[in-house]
Amino acid sequence: MNNNSTGKMQMQADKQIALAGNPNSGKTTLFNELTGSRQHVGNYPGITVEKKQGTCIQDGYKINIVDLPGIYSLSAYSIEEVVARDFLINEKPNAVIDIVDASNLERNLYLTIQFLELGIPLCIALNMMDEAETRGMRIDEKRLSRILGVAVIPTVARSAKGKDQLMAAVMEMMSHNKEYTPLEISYGSDVDSALLTMIKEIITADFLTERYAARWTALKYLENDAQMIAAGQEKNPVLSARLLKIREKLARHLKDTLDTYPEAMIADSRYGYINAILKQGVVQYSHDENKLYLSDKIDKFVIHRFSGPLIMTAVLVGLYQFTFAYSEAPIKWIEAFFEWVHAMAASALPPGLLQSLVVSGIIDGVGGVLGFVPLIMFMFLGISILEDSGYIARVAFMLDRVFRMFGLHGNSVMPYIVSGGIAGGCAVPGVMAARTLKSQKERLATLLTVPFMNCGAKLPVFAMLISAFFVNHKAQIMFAITAISWAMALLAAKFLRLTVIKGESTPFVMELPPYRLPTVKGLFIHTWERTWQYIKKAGTVILGISILVWAMMTFPQLPEEKELMFAQEQLAMHSAYPAAVANELSIKIDQKKLSSAAQALKKKLSHIEGKRAEAALRHSLAGRFGIAIEGISKWAGFDWRTNIALVGGFAAKEVIVSTLGIAYSLADIDTEAFDSLSETLAHSPNWNPLAAFSLMLFVLFYAPCFITVVTIARESGSWKWGFFSMVFNTIIAFMISVVVFQAGSFLGIGIRP
Amino acid sequence: MNRIKMREMDDNQKGVISAIKVAGELGRRIRDMGLIPGTEIKIKGRAPLYDPIVLQVKKYILALRNSEAEHIMVDVDEQ
Structure with a gap:
């Protein structure tokens, strides 16, 4: 009686199930079907392979499901294989669902056999039965189940077919406390x-x-x-x-x-x-094995010697157009929303430090970052389509010869693309994606050069500068920036592979998965996961940094006698006009209804206020630093405001925009007249297209943000490489910007008449 | 019957793998991907820069570099 009840108690405790199988076997699709939106992505402790977990409710039990990385074997060839193996051995999940691609039965069973050799509670989901049937295969799953001694459930994960039978089989398996003995086969x-x-x-x-x-x-x-x-x-x-x-x-x-x-x-x-x-x-x-399938027909063009590279270029350019065109409207809505919040907070809070903190530090900082969420969402949607359809593997295949030339691997394309090889990625997951590379040297060269790519956090900076100075060439400039980032990353990789990290190359052997139509659910989940990661970063790190930067730009405050001087100047200005005019200013808010005398007074007053704000900023910590290095930075065309923003950008690249925003809204007199920072810059005498382009190049290449630096240090196993990337990248960036700015100035390109 | 290296095969040529002449990581990876003696393969083509090679193994498509195909011996029909 007593025994019975403890047994029941255990049954009610959480159960853990692992999903394992070959890449492209439909594992993640099945995971999405089983868990729906009840899932989250993290990392395995100490390493950076994605750990996807979710829950599902079955027969009243809460079941934890872990989606293990896709693998071909348990041979510890890649970090994914090690992760999957360690999980199965150390965590001892209550059941393991082995997803087998029925249309590639033999190779998939190679992994299944190894699971059986390991002796784990296994249940086979014989997936893609529909595809196997169209290929003329008829599989007797009952016979397979009998021979292997494990349950085999036919499924079609894309349409959730067989899902219930599969879970029923898993529940049935977990209900008896069977001992699983390893399969013993003869090896000669x-x-x-x-x-x-x-x-x-x-x-x-x-x-x-x-x-x-x-x-x-x-x-x-x-x-x-x-x-x-x-x-x-x-x-x-x-x-x-x-x-x-x-x-x-x-x-x-x-x-x-x-x-x-x-x-x-x-x-x-x-x-x-x-x-x-x-x-x-x-x-x-049942019919001809060598029949051409749809995938082969598509590949005849897609990886063809001549049409392949053309299609690849078209796909990448198309992705830009898609991202920019569709994200424009939602970006405007978000900007409008934050302008409204800004105005609300400014009128609700009394002027002073608190108002300045909330409005300039928090609202503008977070608003500037969130404004680009639509851009990032559309970009990730595009990338997810390329990934889920199987096209990314073709890109790796076509580019391998090129990557090898630079001492990298065809698989380096993934970290590069994740980092922003297709504009809009992030170097943090990019550096982590370099984990898939087996060779230490190729991996190190990849993770040290991925920060050169056009990441999503740099996009706001470029987008802002482009709309200020290159508004008629938006797509072309964005494309040029990405092309330049690729060239620079590859050259830097070659340089590193010839000097600091010399050595041989590693095996390439990879599968080109059949083309598949991505599922809407899968695309939605992938896009949302990545966008959410960006928003979380914006909500936590960026908010903290934004406040820190605000503090750096606010303290130390101007000495009292200086403040007094400006106040007296304003007072003197007031008394130079009749009292009625000053009165008019304090009553009427709508500028258009003011008399011309009142308007003149207002302009003069705000001019003094601007001078005060600028003096205050120069006096602050950030201002002092910016001014101190202006002597050097002017060679690249950067003034002290830009310098402050670039220092902020080390915290996170998107902070450059918000810092410039704060710098100008605090120090510039006419901010009220302009809607956005880019318009302010476009009308500033200190700026021209050349200076903007020089800044874009610098932002592209200089020290990665500190989160990336930390990730590089962790992934490479040494802080040495973290510091190396900061110093090496900043020197390269500065050299390029100086050359471009000086040559441009000399030739008179991009300078205002 | 003629025994040649996989890298010497022509596009669209068929053959049966006779031996994998490499041990260690590369050898293991090649076998894990289903390339073992007795397997029928067909060269589908080559990348734009003539390397890597694409081949069909049973119902799936693999890509590997010329330098890797160097170690795979294939029996092909006389031409």
Whole structure:
């Protein structure tokens, strides 16, 4: 009785299910179907592979679902494989759903076999049954289930078909407390006998048995698995060395007799085992296997030698047009909203420090950042379409030869694109995306150069400067900026690979997944997740930084005698006019109804106020710094206001816009007359298209924001690289800006007559 | 029957993999992706700069570099 009730209690506690499978097997689609919007994205502790988690309610139980990264094998080739393997072994989920792409049954089962060898509670979702059928495959899932000894449920994740049956099977599996024994297959007599010897040794010494089954440990030693050998070396170096010796002896024997390797024998045996299963009437082909499928037909053009690069360019340019055209209206709405909030707060709060903090520090700072949310949303929507459709892999394929030239990898394209290779990314996830690169050197070169890309936080700066100075060439300038960022990143990567990080290149071998129509739900979730990350950053880091920058620009305040001087000047101005005029100013708010004398007085008064504000800003901490380096920065065309903004930009690039905004709204006399910062700059005598272009280049290349610097330090495992990126990038950026500004000034390009 | 390296194969040529002549990480990766002796493959073409190679393996498409195809031996029909 007592026992029974504890059993029931356990059943009611949270259950954890993991989704595992090959990339492109429909795993994430199934995850979205199971969890809906009840999901969140985080990171695995200590590393940066995305950890997608969600919950679903089934039969009254709350079930945690983890979407493991897509993998082909449990061989610790990539960080994804290590993450998935560690999760399955350490977290021991109550059930693992293995999503198998039915149309690529054999290769998908290669992973399934390894799950079974690991001995975990497995349930197979035989996905994409519709695609398998159109390819003329008939799969007998009942027979497959019988042979493998696990439940096999046919599904079509895109239309949620089979979802309920799958969950029912999983619930059924979790309800009995079965012991899952690892599958043992034969890898040939030589390997098998070596395995037996090793297993005996492992069991006798109780070697790593608290984590792994003895057979698994032995198998991984034979496969020369770096992670397992490192763990073994630490635990028991003597036994580890003995196991390696057994492997070595086997390797020599296999080389001499069969001209092969232990890991090759093991892989071949797994495929042999799978073939034996499939031949027992599991799969039947009803029509021609070599028929051209839609994907092949599309690829005939899309990766064609001549049309491929043309289509790729068109897709990337199209993405810009799409992003800019559709985000324009919502950006205007958000701007209008924040202008309204600004006005409300300004009239509700009494003038003084608090009003200044709320209006200039908080509302303008956050408003400036949120105004670009639509831009980022449309950009991510576009990228999600390219990713989910399978096109991104084609880009990696077509660009690999080019990337290799610069000491990078075809997969470097992903970090580059995430960072803003297609304008609007972010270097923080970009640096993290570099995790998919196996080779340390290519990874380091990639993560040190991705901050050069045109990230979403730089976009507001460019958009503002473009609408001020290049309003008729919006798309062209944006495209040019992105092209320049690519060129610079690649050249810098080559430079690094030839100097600081020299070395060989790593395997490329990758799948070009079949083209698939992205699902609306998937696109929505991907876009929202990424946009939400940006908004969260805006709401937390940027708000804090915005307040910090406001404080830097406000303190120390002007000394009292100076304040008094300005006050007296204003008083004197008042008394120069008849009392009626001054009175008129304090009553009428609408400027158009003022008499001409009152208007003149108002203009003179605000001129004095502007001088005061400018004096105050010059007096502040930020002003002092900006002025101190103006002597050097003027070579690139930057005045002290720009310098302040650039310092703020180290905190986060989008802060450049809000800082410039604060700088001008505090110090400029005519701000009220203009709607936006870009108009203020367009009419400022200190600015011209050349200075704007020089600033754009500097912003593109100079020190990454501090969040990126921290990420680089963490990802590269050393603060050295974090500091390196700050110094190296700023020097490069300054050199480029100086050259451009000086050459432009000399040739008279982009200067106002 | 003729045994050649995969990188020497022509576009649209078919063959059966006879051996993977590389150990370590690259060898393991090649096998994990389903390229093992006995597998029928067909070269679909090459990237715009003639590298990497695209090939069909069963029902899926793989891409690999010339330098990687160097290690894969393929039996092809005499031409």
